[in-house]
Amino acid sequence: xxxxxxxxELFITGLVNAHAVEKQxxxxxxxxxxxxxxxxxxxxxxxxxxxxxxxxxxRLEEILASFETSSSTIKxxxxxxxxxxxxxxxxxxxxxxxxxxxxxxxxxxxxxxAYKSLLVxxxxxxxxxxxxxxKQSLGEEEAMAAWIDESLPMVTRRYATLYAEGGSLNAKV
Numbered sequence: 408x409x410x411x412x413x414x415x416e417l418f419i420t421g422l423v424n425a426h427a428v429e430k431q432x433x434x435x436x437x438x439x440x441x442x443x444x445x446x447x448x449x450x451x452x453x454x455x456x457x458x459x460x461x462x463x464x465x466r467l468e469e470i471l472a473s474f475e476t477s478s479s480t481i482k483x484x485x486x487x488x489x490x491x492x493x494x495x496x497x498x499x500x501x502x503x504x505x506x507x508x509x510x511x512x513x514x515x516x517x518x519x520x521a522y523k524s525l526l527v528x529x530x531x532x533x534x535x536x537x538x539x540x541x542k543q544s545l546g547e548e549e550a551m552a553a554w555i556d557e558s559l560p561m562v563t564r565r566y567a568t569l570y571a572e573g574g575s576l577n578a579k580v
Contacts, residue, residue: 413534419474421525426467428521432460437508445569446504447561452554459547468541473536508555508562515552522548
């Protein structure tokens with residue numbers, strides 16, 4: 408088993424990375440909400456998850472502060488920019504809503520894995536003060552992934568119907 412100092416270092420690195428990933432999530436979701444017209448259920452759930460994500464960021468910042476450190480502006484900016492680029496790329500596609508649903512589902516599972524890993528490190532390193540906050544964030548990510556999974560048939564069918572009718576498929580015009 409690694410030393411306590413090594414586990415602390417790895418845990419802090421994981422927290423910093425998770426913070427950057429949550430910033431990236433915001434840069435992916437926020438433009439999606441602004442562009443959805445025919446999918447109000449998706450827009451509403453994304454808005455709710457944006458609020459959850461802001462809470463996750465705040466919890467990560469609190470945990471980092473308890474270790475007398477903070478997030479990495481460079482990592483936050485880098486991942487936010489890559490998230491924005493992904494959102495822009497999908498916005499050019501006629502099937503933007505479907506591609507965003509796939510990407511969001513995959514991204515939620517990435518976040519789930521990150522929180523599960525952080526919980527293992529918290530347990531192994533004895534950082535139990537972080538456990539409740541990490542479990543809360545994990546639960547929110549799992550709920551969002553489940554919602555995307557459950558809503559994918561509706562999104563796909565609505566997209567196909569709009570496509571067949573020749574209507575606007577994704578965005579506000």
